[in-house]
Amino acid sequence: MSTVRDRHFHLLWIAALAGVTFFVGLSRGGWLGPDEPRYAGVARAMNESGDWVTPRLNGEPWFEKPILYYWLGAIGFKLFDTPEVAARAPSAVLAALVVFCTYCITRRRAGENAGFVSAMMLSTSVASIGFARAAATDMVFAAPLALALMCAVEAIFPLPVASDDSARHRAGWMWPAAMGACLGAATLAKGPAAVLLAGGSTVVWAAVTRRWRDAFRLLHPIAIAAFAIVALPWYMLCAQRNPEFVQVFLIEHNWQRFLTPVFQHVQPWWYYAPILLLGFFPWSGVLLLIAAQARDAAKSGGWRDSWLALPAAWIVLPLVFFSASQSKLPGYILPVFAPLAILGGAAWAANHSRAESRTEPRNPWLMRIAGASPGLLFAALAAAAGHWLNRLPAESRVASTPALISATILFAVLGLCSAFCGWKCKPGRAIFVSAFSVAFAVLAVVMYVLPRMDAQLSPRRAAEVAGEYSGGTREVRAFRLHRAWQYGLNFYLRREVPQWDASRSGSNGTIVVMPEKSLPEFSATGAQIVRTQRVSPQAVIVEVK
Secondary structure, eight states: OOHHHHHHHHHHHHHHHHIIIIITTTTSSOOOTTHHHHHHHHHHHHHHHOOOSSOEETTEEOOSSOSHHHHHHHHHHHHOSSHHHHHHHHHHHHHHHHHHHHHHHHHHHHOHHHHHHHHHHHHHSHHHHHHHTSSSSHHHHHHHHHHHHHHHHHHHSOOOOOSOHHHHHHHHHHHHHHHHHHHHHHHHHHOTHHHHHHHHHHHHHHHHHTOHHHHGGGGOHHHHHHHHHHHHHHHHHHHHHOTTHIIIIIIIIIIIHHHSOTTSOOOOTTTHHHHHHHHTTTOTTHHHHHHHHHHHHHHHTOGGGOTTHHHHHHHHHHHHHHHSSSOOOGGGGGGGHHHHHHHHHHHHHHHHHHHHTTSOOSSHHHHHHHHHHHHHHHHHHHHHHHHHHHTSOGGGOOSOHHHHHHHHHHHHHHHHHHHHHHHTTOHHHHHHHHHHHHHHHHHHIIIIIHHHHHHHHOSHHHHHHHHHHHTTTSOEEESSOOHHHHHHHHHHTTSOOOBOOGGGOOSTTOEEEEOGGGHHHHHTTTOOEEEEEEEETTEEEEEEO
């Protein structure tokens, strides 16, 4: 097979993987967690109001995050009728873009197989799949930051071009300009953290490699101008229209979030170590190959001139930065997974090239462990998931016990086949089977499992029932609901649902939504219950007299 045919096959396979893991079934489940309904609500309101400057939630200015996600989400609501698709599509599209660019830059510098492996790792890792399917700002921030890294690599480590001075000149300003624009977009997604992470990572790289002159290429005037053109206009206009913007966004949601536990996301300093392993699942074992390659590079002394040192710095600095923060959430380190996939693909290709040519690999035991680990981890997860699903209450059971056992065996066998290929030093087959297994598992979950558990996981069905009960005229209230379900009700019912107050019960026929465990407490308030419908343990719909 020719190189061109290889490339076409790889691109088709990567597109198919990203299509399944990022896009298929975006609307099969309702909102999960407290962030999705709020961010989607702001984007929907922006589309309906036509105010593209001030984000608003329930009619009030909402400055928790900058504007980029809301712009993209508002465009999604213009294009799609289904709210979950409209609000989740921006993350999915940007995740797919990063996968494609990861393939391109790694292929250009480490070979076709390295690019293919990097893209497969990124498109089938837990972190990428989870955040690509979320109506949230994490992927909208991580994607342009990853693209900025790739532009920085191209600017600092230019590949040989034709002996055309104008081509070299264009390369000298084009990549810094693109990097500045990407950093501007990341700043519009989450704020000044983009500049801190990119600038800090580059400074760390320059300090360790002593290549300060190369680092200063990124401060090209056109890069600064591109950043300012992209990022500054909205900040200036929003601050002009909303005097409280600087205090709420910059001080409370950036400065205080980092330095104080005001938002109650306190975690130990080592919190991101397991998050990193879980987020890179099932490719966590490849971290051993990355460490081995770093050790070999340190011994040879050529690491200072290696382009891989820059992505490595863009991994280390964010991990240290967010580990020092007083507020920690899993999505904060999402920007490290694209450079991690680049290093993983390069390390995999370097350690397996000899195995493919049937010569002694560089790190034979590490190669076997890393090759077998994705399949073993996937098989273990399949067994654990099948056991957990089979132990769910009968009302939450997604399938009969024989069907669950059959599915568990199927996925476990796929994982073990991949592990066998990896242990036998057949890396191409191992990574192909592992990636296929992950995509197949995602397809099964989003098309079969998630819809059957939607009423337990999401407030969408509860909102539908409450809306049917109210008929659009009766008042709907909440009682002891988890805040994620409260925000979800607000979105689906298109209004802020007030809390139930026994002393101000409202008009006859008020509909109250509450968790099942709170029903006795609600009955003790003296409310006269006319009828009750149980949607799930998280939501019981009650009509009171």
